[in-house]
Amino acid sequence: MGELVLAAKITHVPSLMLSERIEPLKGTRDGPINALKLTGQRARERGADTFVVFDTHWISNFGFHINANPWHRGSYTSPEAPHMINDVTYDFPGNPDLADMIAAETARDGPLALAHQIPTMPVEYGTIVPMHYMNLDKTLSVVPIASPVFASVDENRKFGAAVHRAIKRSRHKVAVLASGSLSHQLFENAKLGPEAWNRISSEFNRQMDLRVLELWRDGRFAEFCAMLPDYTRKCNGEALMADTVMLFGALGWDRYDGKAEQLCDYFPSSGSGQVAVEFHLNA
Numbered sequence: 501m502g503e504l505v506l507a508a509k510i511t512h513v514p515s516l517m518l519s520e521r522i523e524p525l526k527g528t529r530d531g532p533i534n535a536l537k538l539t540g541q542r543a544r545e546r547g548a549d550t551f552v553v554f555d556t557h558w559i560s561n562f563g564f565h566i567n568a569n570p571w572h573r574g575s576y577t578s579p580e581a582p583h584m585i586n587d588v589t590y591d592f593p594g595n596p597d598l599a600d601m602i603a604a605e606t607a608r609d610g611p612l613a614l615a616h617q618i619p620t621m622p623v624e625y626g627t628i629v630p631m632h633y634m635n636l637d638k639t640l641s642v643v644p645i646a647s648p649v650f651a652s653v654d655e656n657r658k659f660g661a662a663v664h665r666a667i668k669r670s671r672h673k674v675a676v677l678a679s680g681s682l683s684h685q686l687f688e689n690a691k692l693g694p695e696a697w698n699r700i701s702s703e704f705n706r707q708m709d710l711r712v713l714e715l716w717r718d719g720r721f722a723e724f725c726a727m728l729p730d731y732t733r734k735c736n737g738e739a740l741m742a743d744t745v746m747l748f749g750a751l752g753w754d755r756y757d758g759k760a761e762q763l764c765d766y767f768p769s770s771g772s773g774q775v776a777v778e779f780h781l782n783a
Contacts (some may be wrong), residue, residue, distance in 0.1 A: 501668065501669075501671075502666075502667045502668050502669065502670035502671055502672045502673065502674065503667065503668070503672075503673050503674070504664055504667050504668070504674055504675075504676060504750065504781060505543065505546040505547060505548050505673045505674065505675060505781070506539070506542055506543045506546055506548060506674075506675035506676070506778065506781070507675070507676045507677075507747060507750065507751055507778070507779045507781060508539050508675070508676075508677055508678070508763075508776065508777060508778045508779065509677075509678045509680075509743075509744060509747060509775065509776065509777045509779070510535075510536060510539065510630055510677050510678065510679055510776050511532050511535075511536075511679075511681065511769075511774040511775065511776055512556075512557070512625060512626045512627075512629040512630055512679045512680070513529075513629075513681070513769040513770070513772070513774055514578070514581055514584040514585050514625070514629070515528075515529055515584075515697055515769050515770070516529045516532060516533055516536075516629055516633075517585070517588070517629060517632065518584060519533070520533075524697070525697055528697075528698065529767075531764040531765055531767070532764045532767065532774065532775075532776055533633055534764070535763035535764040535776035536630055536633035536634055536776065537633050537634065538763060539634060539675075539677075539763065539776065539778065540633065540634030540635060540640075542778070543634070543640065543675035544639065544640070546673065546675075547673045548640060548673045548674060548675045549595075549640060549641060549672050549673055549674075550595045550598055550640055550641040550642070550643060550672050550673070550674045550675070551631070551634065551635065551640050551641070551642045551643070551674075551675050551676075551677055552598070552602075552643045552645065552663060552667075552674055552675070552676045552677070553626065553627045553630065553631075553642060553643065553644050553645065553677045553679050554645050554647065554660075554676070554677065554678045554679060554680075554742065554743035554746045554747060555624050555626035555627045555644050555645060555646065555647065555679050555680075555743070556626050556647045556679060556680035556681075556738045556739035556741075556742060556743050557624040557625050557626035557627075557647075557679075557739075558623075558624040558626060558627070558644060558645070558646040558647060559646065559647055559649055559739060560646040560647065560648045560649070561648070561649065561650060562612075562648075562650075563611065563612035563613065563614060563648060564606060564611055564612065564613035564614070564645070564646065564648055564651070564659050565613070565614055565615075565616060565645070565646040565648075566599045566602055566603055566613065566614065566615040566616065566643060566644075566645050566646075567594065567599065567615075567616060567621060567623065567643065567644040567645070568594065568595075568596045568599030568600060568603075568615040568616055568617045568643070569594045569596070569616075569617055569618070569619065569621065570593070570594050570596050570617070571591075571592075571593055571594055572590060572591070572592055572593070572594055572623045572642060572644075573590065573591045573592075574589070574590060574622055574623065575587055575588065575589050575590075576588045576589075576590060576622065576623070576624075576625060576628055578625055585625055585629075588625075588628060588632075590623055590628045590631065590632075591638065592631055592635050592638045592640075592641070592642050593638060593640075593641045593642065594641055594642060594643065595641035595642070595643050595672065596615075596617060597670070597671075597672075598641075598643055598666065598667070598670050598672050598674070599615040599643050600615045601666040601669060601670050602615065602643070602645075602662065602663050602666040603615035604666070605662045605663075605665050605666035605669065606658075606659055606662040606663075606666075608662070609658075610655070610658040610659055610661075610662050611648075611651065611655045611658065611659060613659065613662075623642075623644055624644070626644075626679040626680065626743075627642065627644045627679065630677060630679055640675075645663075645746075647680075647739035647740075647742035647743060648742065649739055649740060649742070651742065653728065653729045653732065653740075653745050656742050656745035656746050656749065657745055657746075657748065657749035657753055658749060659746055659749060660745065660746035660747060660748065660749020660750040660751075661749045661750065661752075661753070663676065663746065663749070663750050664676075664749075664750040664751075676747060676750050678743035678744050678746065678747035679743055680738045680739060680741065680742075680743040680744065681737075681738045681769075681772040681773060681774055682705075682709040682712060682735070682766075682772070682773040682774065682775060683700075683702065683705035683706070683708060683709050683735035683736055683737070683772060683773040684735070684736045684737055684738035684771075684772045684773075685701045685702050685705055685735070685736040685771055685772065686701065686770050686771040686772060687699075687701050687770055687771040692770075696770055696771065697769060697770060698767070698768060698769070699768050699771070700768040700771060700772075700773060701768075701771030701772070702735075702736075702771070704735075705735045705736065705773060706768070706773060708731065708734075708735050709735070709766060709773040709775075710766065712724060712731065713762065713766060713775065713777075716760035716762075716777060716779075717760060717762065719757065719759065719760070721748075721754060721756045721757070722754040724748075725748060725753055725754040726754070728741070728744070728745065728748070732744075732745070738772070747779070751779055751781075756779070757782065758779055758780045758781055758782050759779075759780045760777050760778070760779050760780075761777065761778045761779075761780060762775065762776075762777050763776040763777060763778060764776045
């Protein structure tokens with residue numbers, strides 16, 4: 501009998517890795533980096549053997565897609581930001597068994613989902629960056645999952661619920677990670693500069709992000725789920741916040757009644773709003 505042992509909303513911004521080696525970023529991302537390391541540590545302490553990552557940088561147009569490769573190995577350069585992420589090597593095990601179970605469970609009553617074992621299929625940086633801090637020792641398997649940008653909020657919710665059901669029917673202990681931002685309105689090219697690393701692009705978006713964090717802290721998850729369809733659109737959600745919708749689907753949607761623990765300060769990055777939060781699971 502499998503078990504969901506950890507659920508978290510995490511950040512994957514390139515400035516995390518850049519802050520370890522370049523000015524003026526050096527040291528400015530220690531908080532979120534430590535939050536990712538802590539999340540990985542907690543997953544290990546709870547006996548997790550697999551990370552399932554809802555990756556908002558793996559964009560799919562048609563249906564839900566799951567990387568079922570037995571091993572993920574390669575060298576990654578971001579096509580959208582090659583000056584920030586280039587020649588980053590990644591090397592960690594996959595979990596074909598769980599990937600196939602997620603696809604099969606989704607097929608029972610949900611949207612189309614396909615698990616793929618394609619050696620040439622790369623892993624995107626929404627998975628690579630967190631795993632750099634959480635899984636360098638290759639202890640845990642990883643199942644990256646794409647964000648379908650033409651799926652409805654309800655489809656993403658159902659998919660997240662199917663992921664949880666598949667976990668329970670498996671033999672695995674799993675940590676589920678929603679890898680993406682809160683608001684995600686990036687700066688226009690003309691407004692880019694060194695100061696953009698640490699500024700939000702929209703005060704409206706910042707206020708909405710802070711309101712969301714307040715709702716989470718207060719346990720007002722039904723209200724959050726009710727506002728989520730508007731939040732995804734009006735605050736420029738990264739991949740329409742598919743990762744967050746899937747996460748809450750896995751948690752039980754508006755019936756979730758656990759505790760949200762913010763693991764680092766909210767911070768802006770190139771206009772977007774970022775944070776790391778664990779959603780504790782009831783026994």
